[in-house]
Amino acid sequence: xxxxxxxxxxxxxxxxxxxxxxxxxxxxxxxxxxxxxxxxxxxxxxxxxxxxxxxxxxxxxxxxxxxxxxxxxxxxxxxxxxxxxxxxxxxxxxxxxxxxxxxxxxxxxxxxxxxxxxxxxxxxxxxxxxxxxxxxxxxxxxxxxxxxxxxxxxxxxxxxxxxxxxxxxxxxxxxxxxxxxxxxxxxxxxxxxxxxxxxxxxxxxxxxxxxxxxxxxxxxxxxxxxxxxxxxxxxxxxxxxxxxxxxxxxxxxxxxxxxxxxxxxxxxxxxxxxxxxxxxxxxxxxxxxxxxxxxxxxxxxxxxxxxxxxxxxxxxxxxxxxxxxxxxxxxxxxxxxxxxxxxxxxxxxxxxxxxxxxxxxxxxxxxxxxxxxx
Amino acid sequence: xxxxxxxxxxxxxxxxxxxxxxxxxxxxxxxxxxxxxxxxxxxxxxxxxxxxxxxxxxxxxxxxxxxxxxxxxxxxxxxxxxxxxxxxxxxxxxxxxxxxxxxxxxxxxxxxxxxxxxxxxxxxxxxxxxxxxxxxxxxxxxxxxxxxxxxxxxxxxxxxxxxxxxxxxxxxxxxxxxxxxxxxxxxxxxxxxxxxxxxxxxxxxxxxxxxxxxxxxxxxxxxxxxxxxxxxxxxxxxxxxxxxxxxxxxxxxxxxxxxxxxxxxxxxxxxxxxxxxxxxxxxxxxxxxxxxxxxxxxxxxxxxxxxxxxxxxxxxxxxxxxxxxxxxxxxxxxxxxxxxxxxxxxxxxxxxxxxxxxxxxxxxxxxxxxxxxxxxxxxxxxxxxxxxxxxxxxxxxxxxxxxxxxxxxxxxxxxxxxxxxxxxxxxxxxxxxxxxxxxxxxxxxxxxxxxxxxxxxxxxxxxxxxxx
Numbered sequence: 001x002x003x004x005x006x007x008x009x010x011x012x013x014x015x016x017x018x019x020x021x022x023x024x025x026x027x028x029x030x031x032x033x034x035x036x037x038x039x040x041x042x043x044x045x046x047x048x049x050x051x052x053x054x055x056x057x058x059x060x061x062x063x064x065x066x067x068x069x070x071x072x073x074x075x076x077x078x079x080x081x082x083x084x085x086x087x088x089x090x091x092x093x094x095x096x097x098x099x100x101x102x103x104x105x106x107x108x109x110x111x112x113x114x115x116x117x118x119x120x121x122x123x124x125x126x127x128x129x130x131x132x133x134x135x136x137x138x139x140x141x142x143x144x145x146x147x148x149x150x151x152x153x154x155x156x157x158x159x160x161x162x163x164x165x166x167x168x169x170x171x172x173x174x175x176x177x178x179x180x181x182x183x184x185x186x187x188x189x190x191x192x193x194x195x196x197x198x199x200x201x202x203x204x205x206x207x208x209x210x211x212x213x214x215x216x217x218x219x220x221x222x223x224x225x226x227x228x229x230x231x232x233x234x235x236x237x238x239x240x241x242x243x244x245x246x247x248x249x250x251x252x253x254x255x256x257x258x259x260x261x262x263x264x265x266x267x268x269x270x271x272x273x274x275x276x277x278x279x280x281x282x283x284x285x286x287x288x289x290x291x292x293x294x295x296x297x298x299x300x301x302x303x304x305x306x307x308x309x310x311x312x313x314x315x316x317x318x319x320x321x322x323x324x325x326x327x328x329x330x331x332x333x334x335x336x337x338x339x340x341x342x343x344x345x346x347x348x349x350x351x352x353x354x355x356x357x358x359x360x361x362x363x364x365x366x367x368x369x370x371x372x373x374x
Numbered sequence: 375x376x377x378x379x380x381x382x383x384x385x386x387x388x389x390x391x392x393x394x395x396x397x398x399x400x401x402x403x404x405x406x407x408x409x410x411x412x413x414x415x416x417x418x419x420x421x422x423x424x425x426x427x428x429x430x431x432x433x434x435x436x437x438x439x440x441x442x443x444x445x446x447x448x449x450x451x452x453x454x455x456x457x458x459x460x461x462x463x464x465x466x467x468x469x470x471x472x473x474x475x476x477x478x479x480x481x482x483x484x485x486x487x488x489x490x491x492x493x494x495x496x497x498x499x500x501x502x503x504x505x506x507x508x509x510x511x512x513x514x515x516x517x518x519x520x521x522x523x524x525x526x527x528x529x530x531x532x533x534x535x536x537x538x539x540x541x542x543x544x545x546x547x548x549x550x551x552x553x554x555x556x557x558x559x560x561x562x563x564x565x566x567x568x569x570x571x572x573x574x575x576x577x578x579x580x581x582x583x584x585x586x587x588x589x590x591x592x593x594x595x596x597x598x599x600x601x602x603x604x605x606x607x608x609x610x611x612x613x614x615x616x617x618x619x620x621x622x623x624x625x626x627x628x629x630x631x632x633x634x635x636x637x638x639x640x641x642x643x644x645x646x647x648x649x650x651x652x653x654x655x656x657x658x659x660x661x662x663x664x665x666x667x668x669x670x671x672x673x674x675x676x677x678x679x680x681x682x683x684x685x686x687x688x689x690x691x692x693x694x695x696x697x698x699x700x701x702x703x704x705x706x707x708x709x710x711x712x713x714x715x716x717x718x719x720x721x722x723x724x725x726x727x728x729x730x731x732x733x734x735x736x737x738x739x740x741x742x743x744x745x746x747x748x749x750x751x752x753x754x755x756x757x758x759x760x761x762x763x764x765x766x767x768x769x770x771x772x773x774x775x776x777x778x779x780x781x782x783x784x785x786x787x788x789x790x791x792x793x794x795x796x797x798x799x800x801x802x803x804x805x806x807x808x809x810x811x812x813x814x815x816x817x818x819x820x821x822x823x824x825x826x827x828x829x830x831x832x833x834x835x836x837x838x839x840x841x842x
Contacts, residue, residue, distance in 0.1 A: 020390055021759075024766045027401050031773035034408055038780045041412065045783065048419075085420060131420035163563050164422035197562045203426055327492045357490075364488050 048086075055090030056097075063098045063105060072107040079115045085128060092135040109139060110146065117149040126162035133157055133168035137175045142209055147176040155181065158188055166196055170204055177210030183218040186234075190227040198262075201233030206240055216243050228260050235266040244274040251282040264298040272305035280309040288317050291333075296326040303332035310340045319350060322358035330361050338365035379754060385745040386755070392738060396731055397770055403615035404774050410614045411675060411784035418786075429558030431459040432631070433535035434543065437527030438477075439467040439520070441545040446480050448545050453508050454585040457554040461512040463535055464545075465527040468520025477515050481506045495642025497521060497529035524627060525643035525650035532634060532642055540637075542651075543629050548577055548680040550787065551585040556677035557631045568636040568658060569671035571625040573609050575788070576602045577680035587680065590789045592797050597690060599801050600809045601683040606778040613673040621724040622673050623659070627651030629679035636662075636669075647707075648828050649700020656708045663717045676786055691816050698820040699827045701733050736818035768806045775802040 044051075066072045081087045098105045109116065120132045133154060141147035150172070157169035166189075173181050182205075189196060208215050219234045226234070238246065250267045253259055268286060271279040283302045290299035303321055306314050318340075321333040337346070347366070351359050417423065434452055438445050445464065452462050466474040477483065483504035491500055498519040506513050518530050528542055539561070543549060553572060561567045579593030592599045616622045625632070627650060637643075640657045647653040655671065662669040684690040705712075705725070712729070714721040730738070749755035779798045782788045790798075820827065 020394065021763055021766065023394065024397065024763065024770060027397055028766065028770050028773060030401060030405070031770060031777055034405060034777050035773065035780060038408070038777070038783055042780075042783050045415075085416075089420070127417060127420055127422055130417075130422040134421040162422070163424070164417065167424055168421065195565050197565075199430075200424060200426070200562055203428065331490075360488070361490055364490055367488070 059094035072111040113149040130164040179215040179218040198232040202236035205237040291321040300328040334361040407614040431537040433540040435531040438545040444546040550678040570631040571673040572629040572677040
């Protein structure tokens, strides 16, 4: 450090001591090298398609030779080439193209399954792993004999940190059509406390290529072991597929005190899809118990789910919920009452009540129904 | 005399460190931005993406005050979005032109009388709500009392909207067709994402087809071209790096996606703020960090919105004065976060850095020049050496600007040619010697015009975007 209190110190000395100029020149060199690397990368991006086409032709030739010779076992050296991203892409594209003309091409995967699985397990980067999983999804490996070597690798992929690896691995497992492996995957993710968006999970489950009813059964068998995001996904999956075989279990869950709000709301939406007196009673109970509580969300969902149950006790409960302190409960109750086309006696009761917001909301919804009807 | 000499020496050493720190941070953030952009393309090529048909329902808020030139075109572009579930909410903020009637007539909107509105965040009274649809896409028009600011218009829309996420944008912008898709993917990637900042690009010399750019070269207007380079520096060169630390202090009001419940929890936009976008972002940081709630605010470079940039120095001056006043106002309002460990890296690093290198930069530059002059008079400076350092520093700045510009290589649906790069180099040189000093002067005087600027802001002249 310079001596600050020397007389007439020469600033140049300090600057040279600090080597500022050298440092800036190094920075300039780095910036220049970034620009030069951009030029090279730009060139390679431009040539990427040509490069991919060339490598795809290579693999198509390999498949053609295999077909002619009748032997689909590939040399180790060829499999090793698949560690390169473009080679793997080209392999995938070539395989999918060859599949259209040659039904025997599946033997490439079958005869080399151990090697390809080993390749998948040895891939170092998450980017490549995610692509590997994506590639397997595209290969349509529904028969157990086709995918059994890849099941465990895909399950292992779930524990890697990347959301893309997880998502593609799950999609690969779903494409294999083995419901037990899906249940195993969900348990593994839950046990390791790994978060995956419920929205993604719910939508992904619909892509299951096997028997969806069996999948539901497996998932319900392990339901209690799952974390909340997976439970939500399972309930939504049952709703999307119209599976109401487990409604009685879910009605019992609604009575539980430690159930999460998200799960409660999902259960109500599921029960609402299937008309039954028991479902109606369960939903009504949720509304009555929660319309003025801090956990208002289930009550709001319940209020919008009671339209098919136009019994007197339900109407009364909805009218009571019009006085809820929570906007959404009042709004949904009003919408449901309007949709039920309640009698004038009920309407009059609300209008003559003390709650101005209840009256306004109900009359608004009723007038909207009239306009929509016209 | 010795004391004066020592003070000047101290100042000189301080400025050296000031410049070195800034140059280092620019270099690191530029490099990181470039690498990350390259990786994004590679990830996409290798199907490392969350590609779904349905994402989240989103409300798109379009505040409009006297926007009859651009509002219809903006809405028509929004209708082309490649996204399944969204609604468009136009807020006519007491326009004195025919914006409202134009929208009603063009989209066949019908008045929804007596619609109950829940005022969750403060705004001027909403007078009327009109509703309609274009295909399956709901369009709402809110007509309200003029709130004299965009914040009020945004808040009004928040009070009316139905969906859990919203986009804030301007009425003269083109939201790229795939913008919402990329924003939604970012929300799915992590839990607790409450805000997404998009990439804002300049549309002045861009032609659009179906809400996607068809051509995007540098134009003939130096001022807008310089802003193209400037935005590239800011967005690619800086904000991607800030993602690392969850410390983006600004999600631009020109394009941002927010979780409605988070914004409501902090009371919505501040109607008294000049820079309401930065104010909201800082408020969210403060709220979530103070309450130790997990959250994330990300910048997504592939989620793109194209905006009009001022093409005259006069309009540019007004814009930058307002931005700088907004900066001043927000740092003063949130001064409790400065160097406060309770706010983590934001309080200890991001805010001090921005104060030194954005807010007070004009003062430091002025002080720097005065120091050099004084040092020269006192003959305690090696003038040629200082000149060399300055030129090298400027050269570094130019190269980093070009680097950010060339990062367009990795942008989806962005175009440039070799001619653009050469032209960009020329503009970067003019930028270093003219544009940036010009901005520093504006920002310097903005300190003294704060009160005047905070009361009177007029939007720049609007033009329609080119479509093919």
